[in-house]
Amino acid sequence: MGRQVLLIEDEPHIAEAIRYVLARDGWEVRHHGDGGDAMEVIRQVGPDVLVLDVMLPGRSGYEILQDLRRDPALAALPVLVLTARGVQHGPEGATRVMAKPFANADVVSAVNAIAGRGEAAE
Template sequence: MKGRRILLAEDEDGIALALDYLLSRAGYEVARVADGQTALAALEETPPDLVILDVMLPGKTGYEICQDIRGKRDLGALKILMMTARGGEVERRKGLALGADAFLAKPFATADLLAQIRALLGGEVDA
């Protein structure tokens, strides 16, 4: 959906650049941060419609950020999509138990990512 804001919390530059390009091209407004502390500050400063959280972030993990988000009343409606290279069932269950709305294991197909975002935010994606 055009104009929706996404905060991308990803520390690997190659992945972040590719996702930024993909999401921007699909019509989303994307802001990127590379560590957990900066992610929390960005969420408080300008809350997005969706945050895409890598589990393994420096400073504060995606799990910790997810838990922090769910503990704040003003961010309660924020949609959270977690992703990790550790794609096991235990990681997925942990993320969902902490409040993530969806979970993707890396590597993933870009079509799967866009479908997850569309499901979370509603509307069509220009893929």
């Protein structure tokens, strides 16, 4: 299985924390902070897992997720959606949704799970 995560998150402190804990777990982490050109970056990087914030400059994570699921080449990409809005109704198409704030260990566990390594994806 692959070991590359693309993190689309505009908050620098959150991005650095996620990058650090995933890299420590053996993941190669690429970071991008803007939703406007996120689809181009996703296509270019070809990650094994996408960690996607909801509230982004340019385009929302919801819009990006909808585009992903409509694209046959990207429709099966596992996506962990991060949201500060709670998780009562996660976005359609998300593999897993996690509310901010979150524990670093939970991010690592969720990424491993949706990548098919570790606990079963929800």
